Amino acid sequence: MEHITLLIGIVIVTALVFDFTNGFHDTANAMATTISTGALKPKTAVAMSAVLNLIGAFVSVEVAKTISSGLINEDSGIQPEVIFAALVGAIIWNMLTWLAGLPSSSSHALMGGLLGATVASAGFGAVNGDVVIMKVLIPALAAPLVAGLASLLATRMSYRLTQGVDEKQTAKGFRAGQITSAGLVSLAHGTNDAQKTMGVITLALISGGALGADADPPFWVIASAGIAIAAGTYLGGWRIIRTMGKGITDIKPPQGFAAQTSAAATILASSHIGFSLSTTHVCSGAVMGSGLGRKGGVVRWSTAGRMFIGWGLTIPAAGLVAGLSALLAEQGDLGVTVVAVGAVTACAAIWVASRRQPVDHTNVNDGPDHTDPEPAGVVTTAMQVVAPPPVGSRAEEPLPQSVESIPHQNTAGAPADAAAPAGAAATAASDASSSAQANSNASSASSAPSASSLS
């Protein structure tokens, strides 16, 4: 332990922070549909997922020997500064997509960070272009198609088989099945993703000389990675859960079961056969497939489109942040400090921004208005792409109804005066994002009057 320099220590802490963001970012993959079909209560779902992630971190002993899966040339070892910069890029992108409620791949964020940091420090020559296409682009296109088609067909068959049977009679069974499939997804996630963090920490320790080459990760590394991912999962990325469980399509129990089973089967098949697919892409595709599979089911392509754009931006955006961080971090201790302080500040700012429109376990199921018609025009779609997550067409909802919940929700945001509801309502209406907040609050206030006071 005495070999651990300050820089290595910073890398370890940053890796654990990334692991934590990975946890809450990916809770949705296993639990979004489970929560939206009512198979499990929101808190129960995230608790179960957290426990399974923790178990998953311990069940497999095989730890990734390379952190980039061959994307970059690791033969000569990776500088701790580069790993640090890569992690910073990945964390910031995870935070931003969480704020926007976009399910995006944490592994892609890490890959993008590594690519950006490597290019900034060693040039394009250190990147294996073929591997990028093989391991990043093709899987990103294939994953939603594979899982989506399987889920579509399974949903269709399931509805055909249960034709004429009362939906209430079968719902309980489908929910039970869905919980099992979601459990498998959680377990697989803990195994895969916690290992990535263990790999990063182990490599950092090796590069700093604290561990011999080819050493296995010490127990404290395994335990801390498992605990960080489980804690993140338990926190619950409610914004992403809402998008996945309610935003893409309205999910009924048979669909939830088909989607989650398709996700579990695809993830296990891909990791076993050795063509690794991103869990997030698989799960999003499965949810879309189940939306298409039910008669009368509607996939909100505006939300899906925004998600696809997020996937496309993941590598360049995380790479850009990581590249800039790498340039700074290589300037020495002062540079590393600047990057660290900048990252902490950015995360704090994103968190504060999230409090303007909080989503938690009390309002996670108040999705967009269910009667929201599919926007027709290209312009509408384009505008929604850059706008905050969708809200229903409830702009005409009387605002005073929502006002009383705003002061509760704005705990860390701008001060809202409960004694001046009219003024608060006018302010909220004048601001585009605040009016979105008012709308979602209006729906939460009307559907669950007691919920807003809990948050």
Next chain:
Amino acid sequence: MDIDWAALGQVFGVSLVATVGLVGLFTLGILGTASKADGTSAAALPRVGAYACFAVCALAVAYGIYLIAA
């Protein structure tokens, strides 16, 4: 460029067959154990079939856990 189409095809096939097969079996299991419209519980033969379906699904889950741990 060396794209492993065979592996991708395999993933595609295995995922499709496993998902549709398991969802189908589980749905049959649910149908077999569901009580009839008049409120009486399901007949013996469908119920035995349903339990067999659930058993196959349970085996699949066990295999899944084995794959994760191995």
